[in-house]
Amino acid sequence: MRALSYVQAIREAHAQLLARDSRVFVIGQGLWSPWYAGSSLEGLEREFGRSRMVDSPVSENAVTGLAIGAALAGMRPIVFHPRMDFMLLAVDPIMNQAANWSYLFGGAQGVPLVIRAVINRGGQQGAQHSQALHAMFMHVPGLKVVMPATAYDAKGLLIAAMEDPNPVLYIDDRWLYGETGVVPEEPYTVPIGKAAVRRSGSDVTLIGISWMAAESLRAAALLEREGIDAEVIDLRSLKPWDRDTVAASVARTGRAVIADSGWRTAGAAAEIAAEVGERVFRELLAPIARVALPDVPAPCSGIEEQAYYPGAEQIAAAARQLLTKSKAVRMARTARGAA
Amino acid sequence: MRMNTEWRIACWEKMILIRRAEETIAGMVETGEVRCPCHLCIGQEAVAVGVCAALEATDTIWGGHRSHGHYLAKGGSLEGLFAEVLLKVTGCSSGRGGSMHLFAPEVGILGTVPIVAGTVPLAVGAAFAYKTREEKNVAVAFLGDGSMEEGHVHEAMNLASLYQLPVLFVCENNLYSSHLHWSERRVADNLFCAGELHSIPGERVDGNDVAAVYHSVRWAVARARRGGGPSLLECRTFRWRGHVGASYDQDVGVQRRGELVDWMRRDPIQALTERLGEEGVNDLAERERAIADRIGQALAEARRAAHPLPDRVTKFVWREAVCAR
Ligand SMILES: Cc1ncc(C[n+]2csc(CCOP(=O)(O)OP(=O)(O)O)c2C)c(N)n1
Ligand SMILES: [Mg+2]
Numbered sequence: 001m002r003a004l005s006y007v008q009a010i011r012e013a014h015a016q017l018l019a020r021d022s023r024v025f026v027i028g029q030g031l032w033s034p035w036y037a038g039s040s041l042e043g044l045e046r047e048f049g050r051s052r053m054v055d056s057p058v059s060e061n062a063v064t065g066l067a068i069g070a071a072l073a074g075m076r077p078i079v080f081h082p083r084m085d086f087m088l089l090a091v092d093p094i095m096n097q098a099a100n101w102s103y104l105f106g107g108a109q110g111v112p113l114v115i116r117a118v119i120n121r122g123g124q125q126g127a128q129h130s131q132a133l134h135a136m137f138m139h140v141p142g143l144k145v146v147m148p149a150t151a152y153d154a155k156g157l158l159i160a161a162m163e164d165p166n167p168v169l170y171i172d173d174r175w176l177y178g179e180t181g182v183v184p185e186e187p188y189t190v191p192i193g194k195a196a197v198r199r200s201g202s203d204v205t206l207i208g209i210s211w212m213a214a215e216s217l218r219a220a221a222l223l224e225r226e227g228i229d230a231e232v233i234d235l236r237s238l239k240p241w242d243r244d245t246v247a248a249s250v251a252r253t254g255r256a257v258i259a260d261s262g263w264r265t266a267g268a269a270a271e272i273a274a275e276v277g278e279r280v281f282r283e284l285l286a287p288i289a290r291v292a293l294p295d296v297p298a299p300c301s302g303i304e305e306q307a308y309y310p311g312a313e314q315i316a317a318a319a320r321q322l323l324t325k326s327k328a329v330r331m332a333r334t335a336r337g338a339a
Numbered sequence: 340m341r342m343n344t345e346w347r348i349a350c351w352e353k354m355i356l357i358r359r360a361e362e363t364i365a366g367m368v369e370t371g372e373v374r375c376p377c378h379l380c381i382g383q384e385a386v387a388v389g390v391c392a393a394l395e396a397t398d399t400i401w402g403g404h405r406s407h408g409h410y411l412a413k414g415g416s417l418e419g420l421f422a423e424v425l426l427k428v429t430g431c432s433s434g435r436g437g438s439m440h441l442f443a444p445e446v447g448i449l450g451t452v453p454i455v456a457g458t459v460p461l462a463v464g465a466a467f468a469y470k471t472r473e474e475k476n477v478a479v480a481f482l483g484d485g486s487m488e489e490g491h492v493h494e495a496m497n498l499a500s501l502y503q504l505p506v507l508f509v510c511e512n513n514l515y516s517s518h519l520h521w522s523e524r525r526v527a528d529n530l531f532c533a534g535e536l537h538s539i540p541g542e543r544v545d546g547n548d549v550a551a552v553y554h555s556v557r558w559a560v561a562r563a564r565r566g567g568g569p570s571l572l573e574c575r576t577f578r579w580r581g582h583v584g585a586s587y588d589q590d591v592g593v594q595r596r597g598e599l600v601d602w603m604r605r606d607p608i609q610a611l612t613e614r615l616g617e618e619g620v621n622d623l624a625e626r627e628r629a630i631a632d633r634i635g636q637a638l639a640e641a642r643r644a645a646h647p648l649p650d651r652v653t654k655f656v657w658r659e660a661v662c663a664r
Contacts, residue, residue, distance in 0.1 A: 029517075030517070030518075030591070032518065032519070032593065033517065033518045033590070033591040033592050033593050034591075034592040034593075035518075035591035035592040035593075036517075036591065055519060055523070057485070057488035057524040057525070058455050058456075058485045058486065058489055058516055059488045059489060059490065060489075061489075061490055062490060085454070086454070086455075089454075089489070123374065123375075123376075124374045124375035124376070124426060124437055125375065125376060125437075125439075126375070126435075126436055126437050126439060126440060126453075127436075127440075128439075128440075128452060128453055128454050128457075129376075129439075129453065294652075294653055295656070296652060296653050296656050297656070299435065299652050300375060300426055300434070300435055300436055300437040300440070301426035301434050301435075301437075301646065301647050302374065302426065303426075303646050303647055303649055304647055304649060304651060304652040306649065307649035307650065307652045308652050
């Protein structure tokens with residue numbers, strides 16, 4: 001079994017998709033520089049030629065529209081946005097066009113498109129070069145949204161996104177690029193819409209999205225030392241998301257911490273919390289907790305960045321709090337039952 | 340303003356200030372003291388200085404990721420720039436923006452942003468305000484050659500022309516957008532024609548000749564103040580350093596082509612230094628030392644200033660409401 005890093009896995013998936021299907025091409029900014037895509041597209045331009053690895057002008061809106069049109073005309077494009085922040089200029093083609101197409105035309109024609117967006121934050125880049133906007137796109141019917149957190153999923157979800165007949169937003173996170181794991185050499189898919197239980201436990205369920213799934217595992221290790229047994233779910237797909245796996249886990253543990261790298265209000269964690277509350281209210285031993293970014297743009301100073309981004313410590317602290325709170329919940333329920 | 344020796348000395352001093360300030364920042368990028376992304380305009384100083392020499396303090400300029408030169412040319416505080424790239428609370432944006440977000444409303448800079456072409460429609464909006472209020476101000480949108488590829492730049496030009504707004508589009512064509520040469524991004528080298536469809540007069544000037552830039556801008560600004568509407572100026576120039584950071588030979592990890600040597604021979608500052616020498620100005624070395632001292636003092640002050648405390652992070656998301664009268 002061979003280990004690859006997350007970024008190498010993304011690259012391998014691209015290479016295999018390009019190699020096996022001549023309809024596949026990649027278009028977007030920075031394809032001919034190792035800087036925009038990290039090493040996730042390294043050398044593909046030489047291997048497959050510049051007509052299939054197209055480094056585009058600074059025209060996010062039209063380039064995304066072009067990719068949609070090419071998909072409708074029978075190609076299988078991957079449109080690349082080196083930062084999610086820049087993809088905001090392409091929200092119309094993504095939301096109004098690609099996402100609606102199948103519905104609009106009675107399901108006769110979809111947009112088989114992969115939109116790849118990179119979360120690239122930290123390093124004093126400031127508010128316009130740091131945003132994790134997946135919740136915005138999770139809101140949109142007709143779009144699928146995946147966010148791999150491991151090397152295995154980075155490859156398998158990209159291939160699954162390509163095989164899906166719908167527009168799929170594939171979001172990778174630069175902070176995960178160095179994570180390594182076993183990655184099979186042959187092409188394979190990871191089903192869109194299925195979460196992965198990364199660690200089983202009985203006291204609390206930590207539900208992590210992307211980078212925060214990795215942090216949730218670290219939080220579980222911290223909690224273990226204190227005798228708290230955490231289950232960790234890596235959500236992997238945000239739309240559709242795996243309600244059954246999450247609900248079943250929380251029904252067992254009675255406690256849920258949802259960890260997300262986006263903003264708190266109307267964020268992905270809010271949606272998951274609402275759904276879990278509806279499904280397993282009776283089994284809850286404590287309120288559902290969210291660990292997310294405050295409703296604040298990204299700062300620039302390293303000092304403020306450190307205060308801004310939550311991680312394993314904050315997730316563990318939230319879990320500890322739930323264990324304290326659950327006593328109070330139980331007492332209140334007993335009191336209500338007695339009355 | 341007459342373009343006499345005195346005028347040339349003033350321009351020369353501004354250009355030296357920008358060059359030395361940016362070299363100082365480049366040094367701090369190399370040592371790791373400055374960690375925010377810095378896009379340096381070394382080699383392009385004549386554009387910023389030539390444009391701003393034709394403007395009043397009440398005119399506004401709008402910039403992007405590469406705006407240290409615009410900021411200093413318009414009169415932004417040097418200490419405020421150093422403190423900002425060091426993310427100190429005394430920075431021109433209170434240490435909230437870093438190099439890519441500069442702010443100096445007292446001299447007509449209401450904010451620069453690194454979203455490519457993000458401020459171009461905003462400059463048109465400022466011009467709309469000036470026209471509505473019958474003020475004589477003009478707005479200048481600085482944009483790169485790459486920025487011309489964003490569709491809303493062309494929408495903004497149409498609006499500017501339709502409403503006959505006092506705005507000037509200054510395209511700093513340094514031939515590259517990040518690692519891509521213009522020929523990899525468009526078929527014709529004709530950016531000065533970009534306004535033609537909207538009847539916006541366009542002109543190409545040597546962006547390394549401060550007098551030529553000034554001359555064209557003065558004409559366009561006078562026209563705008565008279566109600567004659569927008570113009571477009573394409574300034575041909577070249578940045579000496581890579582797209583981001585201090586390196587001379589790398590653009591975002593890509594080896595640069597060979598043009599740099601030629602462009603360094605066309606150094607906008609050297610040309611002016613020679614001209615002033617011919618005119619008998621013999622105190623340039625002294626003037627340069629004075630600028631170096633100013634830079635040293637401003638940097639020392641910025642270094643002494645405080646870092647933000649971590650709990651400041653949630654502040655300034657909204658401004659406090661001001662009571663309506
Ligand atoms: C909307 C958007 N897309 C892409 C980028 C990445 N980017 C930053 S600067 C730049 C090149 C801009 O080139 P140009 O306008 O010629 O300005 P120059 O850097 O040459 O001064 C790019 C593509 C961005 N910051 N914003
Ligand atoms: Mg350029």
